[in-house]
Amino acid sequence: MKDREIFCLNNISRVGTGKFRRGYTLTDHIDNAAAVLVRSADMHELQLPSTLRAIGRAGAGVNNIPLESCAEQGIVVFNTPGANANAVKELVLAGLMAASRDFVGGNVWVRENAGDPDIKRTAEKAKKNFAGVEIKGKTLGVIGLGAIGVLVANAAAALGMEVYGYDPYLSVNSAWNLSHKVRHAALTDEIYEKCDYITLHVPAADGTKGMINRESIHRMKDGVRILNFARDILVNDEDMREALSRGKVKAYVTDFPNTAVANMPGAIVLPHLGASTEEAEDNCAVMAVEEIQDYLDNGNIRNSVNFPDVDAGICQTEGRLAILHRNIPNMLSRITSALGEANINIGNMQNRSRGAYAYTLTDIDSPLNEEGFRNLQRIEGILRVRKVK
Known part of the structure; x- marks a missing residue:
């Protein structure tokens, strides 16, 4: 058995690193590493040693890794698609609820009035300011039916929503897993025109950058609620701010904070919590370790991005x-x-x-x-x- 050193650039779940077989050793230095495990650390300026054969990203996004440079050096970069899908799905469902029932604003009101000795009585008068709507019977459009989008669509249908799904590149596996209750949308315009809620689950690409903008919002229902747990650049921030200010968009929930959305009235902004569960971190680490071992031991490549x-x-x-x-x-x-x-x-x-x-x-x-x-x-x-x- 070859002795292979593995360098962890971030803290990687021990559930995952514990899966390394005999002959693999975790090291504190990258100098002689055969593989690197990474989560969010930026690798673009990192000097990669000649011994490096593989990089395992414990997660889906790989913007922090210089993919072409790695390819030119013969370094295979892996990610872990689907390993954190359930964690993101659950947060999207929470986002659906937050966009419908203003419990976020209600909680802020309670905190601000915590010193009121008669808060119980006052709350009964104030709660009308935080009244919302139920999601049952409402229409949800899911744009992108990959691992996460399919789970969201199925869960929403089970909660009594009428669900439309759009994905021109729907895989066979996703098609098999998609609930029969989910209706097929041939165009995004069908989603925009019919849906009370729209959730995005597509990758960042030339064709998706800024896809939610003034023109697409104009085609949506008045009072639409939009959720973005996919990529920050899918939504034009300035156009979203304008749509929220005039009520065209009732609520915007995003998992990608920046200075624009953090100060955007009507936006619910989370600190990139999508995959931040113990289970998701464990699943991603296990999957990345298995991919690296199969490549180093057998030469097989699964879920490479380059x-x-x-x-x-x-x-x-x-x-x-x-x-x-x-x-x-x-x-x-x-x-x-x-x-x-x-x-x-x-x-x-x-x-x-x-x-x-x-x-x-x-x-x-x-x-x-x-x-x-x-x-x-x-x-x-x-x-x-x-x-x-």
Whole structure:
């Protein structure tokens, strides 16, 4: 068993790090680390050692990791999609309630009047200022039906809401898990026009940045309530402020504080609590550790954000080579030619590409000598070659 050092850049749940098998050691220094576990720490200015093979992000967002730079160095970056989905779902449901029943404002009133000796009587008069509506029978639009969006849609339907879901890239797995009560929306306009509540569950991309803006809000119902537990840049803050001020939007709940929303009247702003539960942190850590171990021990890639997923199981031949390379023509023929020149027979080969990068996992029937290994490394476009076995 190889001795591999793992560096934790943030505090990582011991439930997760306890899953490392014999041969893995947690280290206090990154210098000789084979892998890094990280949550929110910024890695963009961090000097990464030549020994580093993988980065495991215990969470979904990877804005804190230099993905392209890592790819060029042959470092596979993993995240943990879905591991914190239940935690976010539960907070979204709390956001639905907060947008409907002003218990936040009510709590503030009680605190401000805590010194009133007759607060019980006064509260009976004041509570009309915090009256709300029930969510049962109201219409919810869920934009984005990934792991979190599906859970939110199903839970809302179970609570008696009429739910519309929109996702042009709905996966087979999500489709299977989606309640039959959730109606399909062909366009976001259908969500905007029909729904009393709208919740966002899409990634940050060129097509989603600022998707909630003056134009889209104009197409919504008067008094719509909007929830954003996905990404801060999905909502144009200035347009949201204007819509809240004139009552077009009744309530805005967001998990992404900044100076604009923190001072926005009518907004309920949380300090990025979506995945902040013990269970979610444990789940993310366990998933990241399992991904890293499977990659380092077997060469398999699951849930990478800069290389394609490839799973060849456990190697049953004399050796396995993990080859990270650019996605360019004739690469496979060059790899097979180099192995042929080394008199190596290929037992199994899997190749996948993702954008500018590709990954080839090759099982070989006899060990590759050092000269053959160096010849592989010299091929133009090869980023890293690793002997897995």
